Amino acid sequence: MNKTPHVAVVGATGAVGIEMIRVLERRRFPVGKLTLLASARSAGKTLTYLGTPITVQELTPDSFRGIDIALFSAGGDISRQFAPAAAAAGCVVVDNSSAFRQDERVPLVIPEINAADVRKHQGIIANPNCTTAITLMALYPLHQAFGVTRVFASSYQAVSGTGAKAIEELSRQVKQIAAGEAATLEVYPYQIAFNVLPQVDSFLPDGYTKEEMKLQHEGRKIMHHPGFRASVTCVRVPVFRSHSVAVSAEFERPVTVAAARAVLAKAPGLEVVDDPATRRYPMPLFTSEKDDCEVGRMRMDCALENGLAFWVAGDQLLKGAALNAVQIAEELLRD
């Protein structure tokens, strides 16, 4: 791999794409050249990278000639359409969509957990689901110490996980309601302001949503733990940014709050924020625009034998998307 690679961001004008550019800047990623790609609709717009304006180009099958690393975040359809050709052209794709996450030829990586899997790539590396990434940042260190068997989890997911239009929708709806007007619907099927929606992503025949099964499916692959089980309810809440997850985790070996705290205090990319006496616990408002995830509310689970209950929050545009993708790109440079 070129040590000062030519990097492309695909979906550069989206909520995650913009974060990818900011993360490349902030982490001083050794970008040789930066190409910004998007749909015809967004082509021609100008974004800045380290103060330099860059014109967004239209994504075409020819876009990847000479590009070393392409960070994709333009949805599964775009990934399926363009990523294989990009890889065939010699570019390494880090794909934020769900399109290739379960593909056996595609590593699915959280660098703090399974960085070595990056080496197995055949041109495409998948970035995990946002809620999965944030949950595993706390769960995996506990798994290493105590051996997780299963979890029960409920999410509190911010609207920015849906994209820039959903941020606008929540903002618009609260203003409409404050003005005594009816809230208009464009992105979500129901009003999200002052409401919660127990549906994220589409439904599977068994009644779970796709989003809800990602923690189990992706968790098994990332943790190399095929027996891992996860029962999840994913819920959209009227929060702009940062996802939170309530978790009850069962372990093979005895766990204590003190032992769990000692393990998590040393975990990379994670901060323990856990002091009931001073009301310190993770919240979306205070993990927004923050790289590290936060874990707190640790307590012995009262319905499991070797169980721990905890609460984790993290910025789903960063660790749940852009940051993790750039961290994968950093691993590529270590080759």
Next chain:
Amino acid sequence: MNKTPHVAVVGATGAVGIEMIRVLERRRFPVGKLTLLASARSAGKTLTYLGTPITVQELTPDSFRGIDIALFSAGGDISRQFAPAAAAAGCVVVDNSSAFRQDERVPLVIPEINAADVRKHQGIIANPNCTTAITLMALYPLHQAFGVTRVFASSYQAVSGTGAKAIEELSRQVKQIAAGEAATLEVYPYQIAFNVLPQVDSFLPDGYTKEEMKLQHEGRKIMHHPGFRASVTCVRVPVFRSHSVAVSAEFERPVTVAAARAVLAKAPGLEVVDDPATRRYPMPLFTSEKDDCEVGRMRMDCALENGLAFWVAGDQLLKGAALNAVQIAEELLRD
């Protein structure tokens, strides 16, 4: 019991007190006379009952002479201070606070579940916690059919559970933020607008909050099921009204979605709202100001053997408070 009782509402000007008056009207409760009681601060205010203005009187130890039924919703301290004397004066107290819920001499009642327990009262009957009541409306019929052993639950609780000032706080904060101002804090320790708070009620030494243990403690008493276990995370969300709860429930006997649906379709006070194909599921916005609770998102729990995951929502000021209290009063009239 007098068949047209003299009823008092204690805490009449609070969020629940006002609902109690509305529920008495709406259910045509055979009120002989209505006395409205509150703190000195609220005394002198005028509320209406069936179009008639009633002046709120200051609550004193002498307030209960001649009163048959007193519906208390003025907080645990007021209940501890006044309920025993009210009962001693011959009044039957229906207490919405947590003060007496675990007292062996005090029945804790959800009429759809354990109406017969009302008969055992010694002057005080306790109304359950709001989240507990809403969860049990769906869980108890399933328990009867399949035998519940334990649940894992996470709540999404509306601000009106905290009271009228919390409704004002959420409303004020969204306006402040829309105007580009900092949100001011009066009720909650952190901003509730566009945020979620993983703390409801105060912390116990083991790391759970009091609110989180209520489903287990109150569930055991209401369901007459001392072995019932519940691991709960209670979270305040920026919703004005109606609580929602994500539940994973384990049963002794095999359960199927179809069998559960058949059981719940016949359950009193509960509506099955569950059709993924048409995006029908319970939501706080559509259960607000509605008597029945709603259950949906039913699916075989993928981390339990005999397990069902579901999602229940209900108006915590109604079934979670005022409605249930008036239903208990209705049971008293059946004596």
